[in-house]
Amino acid sequence: MMIQDIIKEQLASTLNKLYNTTLTAQDIAIEQTSEDFEGDFTFVVFPYLKTSRKNPEHTALEIGNELSVQTEIFSTFNVVKGFLNLVIKDEFWLNFIAQSANTRNFGFALPNSAEAVLVEYSSPNTNKPLHLGHIRNNLLGFSVAEILKANGHKVFTCNLVNDRGIHICKSMLAWMRYGNGETPQSSELKGDHLVGKYYVIFDKHYKQEIAALIEQGLSEEEAKKKAPIMLEAQDLLLKWEQNHHETIAVWKMMNEWVYAGFEKTYAKLGVQFDKYYYESNTYLLGKEIVQEGLNNKVFYQKDDQSVWIDLSAEGLDQKLVLRGDGTSVYITQDLGTAELKFADFNCNRSIYVVGNEQDYHFKVLQKIAQRLGKSYADGIFHLSYGMVELPEGKMKSREGTVVDADDLIADMEETAAETTKALGKMDGENEADLQTLYHTIGMGALKYFLLKVDPKKKMMFNPAESIDFQGNTGPFIQYTHARIKSILRNAGTIESLTFATDKVQLSAIEKRLLIKLYQYPLAVKEAGKDMSPGIICNYVFELAKAYSSFYHDHQVLNEQNADQRAFRLLTCKLTAQVIHSGFKLLGITVPEKM
RNA sequence: GGUCUCUUAGCUCAGCUGGAUAGAGCAACGGUUUUCUAAACCGUAGGUCGAAGGUUCGAGUCCUUCAGGGACUACCA
Numbered sequence: 213m214m215i216q217d218i219i220k221e222q223l224a225s226t227l228n229k230l231y232n233t234t235l236t237a238q239d240i241a242i243e244q245t246s247e248d249f250e251g252d253f254t255f256v257v258f259p260y261l262k263t264s265r266k267n268p269e270h271t272a273l274e275i276g277n278e279l280s281v282q283t284e285i286f287s288t289f290n291v292v293k294g295f296l297n298l299v300i301k302d303e304f305w306l307n308f309i310a311q312s313a314n315t316r317n318f319g320f321a322l323p324n325s326a327e328a329v330l331v332e333y334s335s336p337n338t339n340k341p342l343h344l345g346h347i348r349n350n351l352l353g354f355s356v357a358e359i360l361k362a363n364g365h366k367v368f369t370c371n372l373v374n375d376r377g378i379h380i381c382k383s384m385l386a387w388m389r390y391g392n393g394e395t396p397q398s399s400e401l402k403g404d405h406l407v408g409k410y411y412v413i414f415d416k417h418y419k420q421e422i423a424a425l426i427e428q429g430l431s432e433e434e435a436k437k438k439a440p441i442m443l444e445a446q447d448l449l450l451k452w453e454q455n456h457h458e459t460i461a462v463w464k465m466m467n468e469w470v471y472a473g474f475e476k477t478y479a480k481l482g483v484q485f486d487k488y489y490y491e492s493n494t495y496l497l498g499k500e501i502v503q504e505g506l507n508n509k510v511f512y513q514k515d516d517q518s519v520w521i522d523l524s525a526e527g528l529d530q531k532l533v534l535r536g537d538g539t540s541v542y543i544t545q546d547l548g549t550a551e552l553k554f555a556d557f558n559c560n561r562s563i564y565v566v567g568n569e570q571d572y573h574f575k576v577l578q579k580i581a582q583r584l585g586k587s588y589a590d591g592i593f594h595l596s597y598g599m600v601e602l603p604e605g606k607m608k609s610r611e612g613t614v615v616d617a618d619d620l621i622a623d624m625e626e627t628a629a630e631t632t633k634a635l636g637k638m639d640g641e642n643e644a645d646l647q648t649l650y651h652t653i654g655m656g657a658l659k660y661f662l663l664k665v666d667p668k669k670k671m672m673f674n675p676a677e678s679i680d681f682q683g684n685t686g687p688f689i690q691y692t693h694a695r696i697k698s699i700l701r702n703a704g705t706i707e708s709l710t711f712a713t714d715k716v717q718l719s720a721i722e723k724r725l726l727i728k729l730y731q732y733p734l735a736v737k738e739a740g741k742d743m744s745p746g747i748i749c750n751y752v753f754e755l756a757k758a759y760s761s762f763y764h765d766h767q768v769l770n771e772q773n774a775d776q777r778a779f780r781l782l783t784c785k786l787t788a789q790v791i792h793s794g795f796k797l798l799g800i801t802v803p804e805k806m
Numbered sequence: 807g808g809u810c811u812c813u814u815a816g817c818u819c820a821g822c823u824g825g826a827u828a829g830a831g832c833a834a835c836g837g838u839u840u841u842c843u844a845a846a847c848c849g850u851a852g853g854u855c856g857a858a859g860g861u862u863c864g865a866g867u868c869c870u871u872c873a874g875g876g877a878c879u880a881c882c883a
Contacts (some may be wrong), residue, residue: 246826256825258863268863275845294863295826321843331875337883377883491883518881527809528879535881542883571810572878598878606876665819668811669875672818677876681846684819685830691845699842738822748819753830764838784842806845 214241214734216298218285219253226405227276231263244727250290251297252727256715258294258693268294272298304540305726306713306779307649312729314783319732319793321364325735328366328556329468331357333565334483337374338470340408340609342477342617344673345600348662352389352597354483354743355663368557371485372549374748375467376492381448383407384462385441386414396469402476403469415610445475453539473742480621482655482799487556489549495540497548501584502534510583531576536738546577554588561591563743568596568668598670600662615675624654624679631681636804649803656800660686662771663798664749684753686800688793692756693802694761696788699768699781706781715775721765725758725783732790736797752794757788 220237228763245251257264257272264271269479272291276534279298280286287301312318333353336342342350353369361367387394387410396403418441425435427432436442451459478484502519511519511533534544553562576595581589599606600615607614629650632638638646659678665671681687700706718726728751733753738744768784771777792802 217877241823243822243827248827254826258825259865285820292826295811374883379883508847532881537881541881546881567877568811570883571879573883575810601876631845635843635845637845661818669819674818677817677832680818680832685831685845687845688831695843695846697822702842706879728863734822746820747822750830753820757830760846761848763842767842769842787865 215285215304215730216253217576218387219298220284222279222283222285223255223275225637227260227263229373230274230278231260233263242471248299249292249295250299252300253298253420255296255298257296260404261294261306263545265762272296279517281742290374291761300715301749302718302723303345303713305723306711306716308730309726309779309782309786310710310713311787313786315644317535317793318786318789319736320362321737324364325366327561328557328559329372329561329563330368330553330559331358331360331563331565332370333357334371334373334485335374335566336371336474337377338404338407338467339379340413341404341473343404343609343614344617344620345607345614346598347481347598347617347620347658349565349567350481350673351596351659351662352476352481352667352745354481354799355593355748355797356563356565356743358799359736359739359745359748362797365740368490368559369484370553370557372489372491372494374491376463376495378449379411380463380467381445381452382414383411384420384466385439385445385448386410386417386460387466388415390417396472402473403471404473404477405481405616405618407466407470407473412610412612414441414445417596417610420734421555426694427557431677431759441565463606477617480618480655482801489552491545494549495545497552498540498544498546499534499538499548501547501551502544505580505584508584512664518634519647519786521580521583523576526579528576528579531580543573543577543580546573547580550577550581550592551586559591561593563593563595564594565597567669567678568598570594571596587659595667595705600671600673603672603674603676603714615673620658621655622656626654627678627681628653628657629688631687632806641805651806652801652803653681653690656686656690656795656802657681658686659800660749663745664748664753667744686795687806689752689756689795690800690802691792691806692759693788695763695794696759696791697804698786699784700788702769703781706778706785709782711775711778711780711782715773716779717776719766720763720781721758722780725762725787726754727753728758728789729786731781732794735794739797748797749792755787755790755794 219242223240224235224237227233242253242255244252251549257268261268261271269291272294276289276291276296276324285300285304286298288299290297293605312689332354333362334350357367357369390413391410396406399406418439421439422435425438426432430438448459453461472581506513506519511521515520516536518532518536520530520532522530526528531543532541535541550562578589578592581592602613604613632650638649672681735747738746766780768777768780771780793800
């Protein structure tokens with residue numbers, strides 16, 4: 213049981229005794245004492261003044277006195293206005309270190325087989341390479357899956373590849389028209405970049421044709437519909453759906469190029485999936501559900517045969533679920549894949565890591581599933597995250613205003629290499645290890661930068677200002693870890709170290725560090741509840757800062773008092789372990805040296 | 807027009823279910839290396855938390871209105 217819970221119980225029974233109330237621990241709220249006051253935990257007495265019938269100071273004092281009689285976990289307390297500040301005995305924190313320093317998976321919940329969760333993320337289109345927005349998606353999905361695992365859930369991940377549709381046909385058509393048989397080998401371009409190049413080429417010609425048509429007197433709207441290249445792309449989509457041999461061959465070939473490219477990027481990002489779904493396999497799935505909904509009168513059909521659902525009672529609009537020509541739309545296939553996913557993984561929750569531009573879509577998806585009486589409806593959860601914006605606004609692939617994922621990763625590695633070389637601490641290490649280190653540090657900076665922001669909020673990325681390596685950054689925390697490891701290497705074996713708690717003096721800085729360590733399980737829990745890696749980032753940063761202060765002010769290896777030295781070594785060990793563990797939840801590795 | 811969402815230091819962001827004098831990092835300025843890695847530590851400066859009302863003993867946090875951004879509102883995905 214956490215110390216906070218013990219305090220709450222004690223407070224409840226104290227209040228019950230003093231004021232004849234019937235409170236339980238759950239009714240009691242305590243918080244961490246503000247840095248400016250003495251104390252570890254604070255109990256605010258204002259809400260209890262009516263029952264105590266005394267002024268705030270008197271009430272707090274009375275509760276504090278009675279608490280001291282009841283329990284011995286506090287060394288002292290003080291009262292400021294209506295705030296009762298409680299100080300925990302040092303012995304408690306020292307015992308915590310003694311017990312936890314050798315605990316495996318400190319901070320993680322025990323596996324709980326009751327809840328299985330499926331996390332879908334990445335879900336790229338196969339007509340263009342990944343950009344910064346996709347990186348945020350991938351890192352979030354990976355990290356949330358890790359955080360949920362740490363909270364004891366059984367977690368699976370999947371990637372729903374959007375490999376069909378008009379956008380894919382655009383790249384295909386442009387390649388067929390203008391490609392002259394260019395391949396990733398002949399062009400020495402990564403496959404996804406090659407395909408993306410033709411997507412841009414399509415758009416260029418499309419725009420030219422529109423301009424020409426407008427010149428001939430068509431309206432812009434008409435021109436967009438009648439541009440020959442667009443008509444041809446639509447024709448290509450039709451051929452694809454009819455299984456036209458040549459079209460399918462080109463489609464398969466170009467998709468293979470893209471997948472090979474994506475795999476390289478995924479490997480750099482360190483993400484992987486338990487299962488891939490392809491829309492080309494699943495896009496027809498929803499039609500049965502539409503029929504089912506028609507039979508149940510959840511959906512209705514218009515004269516033109518199109519199928520709709522009326523969600524106006526829930527404050528949403530009427531929504532098309534099947535086109536008049538019987539082909540499926542986005543929501544049709546999502547209804548199908550939702551069912552498929554729950555069936556495949558037998559999970560209670562299905563999390564979709566998808567941008568907040570699709571909030572409406574997922575609201576509709578869940579409502580429809582509920583109306584259809586699907587048992588899994590309430591398990592659908594849209595983990596909606598904000599867009600990454602550039603100073604000039606949203607990224608747009610077609611217009612080339614994107615920060616390319618591969619370029620950015622390469623930049624980060626290069627910056628890491630430059631910084632490392634400039635500091636000169638790693639001179640003489642072998643080249644392969646150095647390359648790994650540059651990757652570790654570069655990705656540490658990038659991942660931390662993207663994950664520390666609350667997922668729900670949009671975030672700003674300015675390419676002109678490079679991502680920092682100092683301060684509240686991944687490399688700072690990695691560096692903290694490396695410094696600890698250096699101490700531990702020089703300390704010899706510490707596995708069997710023990711210390712007598714009564715022979716250790718605890719400084720204010722040391723205590724702050726211990727309290728931070730103690731809070732790791734809470735951070736993991738809260739991050740799981742909110743599905744927010746940012747909570748882990750903040751926690752680990754504060755831990756690293758607390759450690760850096762400690763490192764600056766206290767000697768470890770040169771400490772003469774053997775108990776004190778042992779205590780500090782174990783504190784170092786646990787700190788390194790928690791940094792390692794917390795960063796693993798973010799998908800960031802920590803180096804032994806840097 | 808409607809729905810949703812955001813607005814905290816020059817910049818990028820924290821701020822848990824309402825609690826004490828609103829916090830970090832970067833940038834700026836100043837200090838710290840004969841001692842375990844200075845990618846560090848310590849300090850100075852920087853704020854009417856978009857605006858106005860309201861609820862409360864107590865509001866950056868909850869409610870209402872307004873202003874300004876953004877997204878969605880497709881027989882695109």
